[in-house]
Amino acid sequence: MSALLEVENLAKSYGGVHAVRGVSFALEPGEVVALIGPNGAGKSTCFNMLNGQIRPSAGKVRLDGHDMTGLGPPEVSRLGVGRTFQITATFATMTVRENVQVSLLAQAGRAFSPWRRLAAFAVDRATDLLELVGMAEAAARPAGELAYGDLKRLELAIALATSPRLLLMDEPTAGMAPGERIILMRLMAKLAKEKGIGVLFTEHDMDAVFEHATRVMVLDRGQLIATGTPALIREDATVKAVYLGEGLLYGEPGP
Numbered sequence: 001m002s003a004l005l006e007v008e009n010l011a012k013s014y015g016g017v018h019a020v021r022g023v024s025f026a027l028e029p030g031e032v033v034a035l036i037g038p039n040g041a042g043k044s045t046c047f048n049m050l051n052g053q054i055r056p057s058a059g060k061v062r063l064d065g066h067d068m069t070g071l072g073p074p075e076v077s078r079l080g081v082g083r084t085f086q087i088t089a090t091f092a093t094m095t096v097r098e099n100v101q102v103s104l105l106a107q108a109g110r111a112f113s114p115w116r117r118l119a120a121f122a123v124d125r126a127t128d129l130l131e132l133v134g135m136a137e138a139a140a141r142p143a144g145e146l147a148y149g150d151l152k153r154l155e156l157a158i159a160l161a162t163s164p165r166l167l168l169m170d171e172p173t174a175g176m177a178p179g180e181r182i183i184l185m186r187l188m189a190k191l192a193k194e195k196g197i198g199v200l201f202t203e204h205d206m207d208a209v210f211e212h213a214t215r216v217m218v219l220d221r222g223q224l225i226a227t228g229t230p231a232l233i234r235e236d237a238t239v240k241a242v243y244l245g246e247g248l249l250y251g252e253p254g255p
């Protein structure tokens with residue numbers, strides 16, 4: 001049986017710059033996998049290839065055994081790959097619920113139009129999703145009024161509206177207060193476990209990585225240099241060497 005996500009020898013070059021080279025891994029339903037690495041390691045390029053924003057120079061990406069290499073973001077999304085971004089992508093003047101409804105509408109293959117009555121579309125489903133992320137009470141508020149942590153939870157509901165089997169999360173806790181980070185990461189882990197969603201996330205906060213990832217993959221200069229449990233990665237000599245001086249693995253300042 002094939003894994004949920006299979007990545008085989010994925011590569012992307014820009015002229016002479018090998019942003020990503022020979023990256024291979026698999027991800028199973030319910031797994032929460034962190035993709036970490038120093039600045040410029042190739043994390044964003046990998047993500048952009050997985051959701052179809054960038055066409056790979058070489059390699060294959062399969063979802064449930066179906067080749068999705070080279071497909072664009074709408075097709076990739078329809079196949080079941082959701083994504084949240086480092087900079088949240090919501091409509092500020094719409095209510096929290098309407099933001100989720102727009103995503104549900106798009107998922108149903110219907111474009112948003114001012115003539116269609118958005119207010120009546122899939123209200124229950126939108127409310128269920130907001131409940132799932134703990135945002136039901138804010139349903140009628142304009143998204144632009146939300147605190148940052150709440151906005152991230154709304155963004156998660158928007159991504160879940162596409163019924164993803166694989167969720168790509170780009171630095172999910174960036175810019176959040178420590179308490180909010182814990183809430184979001186626990187929610188992500190719970191959703192993965194309960195709904196069997198595979199999660200791949202990038203993160204600079206190593207506490208979040210070591211506490212919530214079931215597996216950690218380390219990229220350096222475009223190549224995977226280590227893969228393993230958080231405990232193994234924390235003690236890996238090669239990984240330590242890559243991060244030496246950045247003080248990232250243990251939250252200590254560099255020399």
Ligand SMILES: Nc1ncnc2c1ncn2[C@@H]1O[C@H](COP(=O)(O)OP(=O)(O)OP(=O)(O)O)[C@@H](O)[C@H]1O
Nearest residue numbers: 014017018019037038039040041042043044045046
């Ligand atoms: N469009 C592009 N043209 C040329 N080089 C690029 C382009 N996009 C990325 N690169 C290069 O590819 C490498 C990987 O970049 P990428 O943004 O994927 O790294 P990253 O791990 O996401 O970094 P960060 O943690 O800083 O976001 C870098 O050397 C970067 O300069």
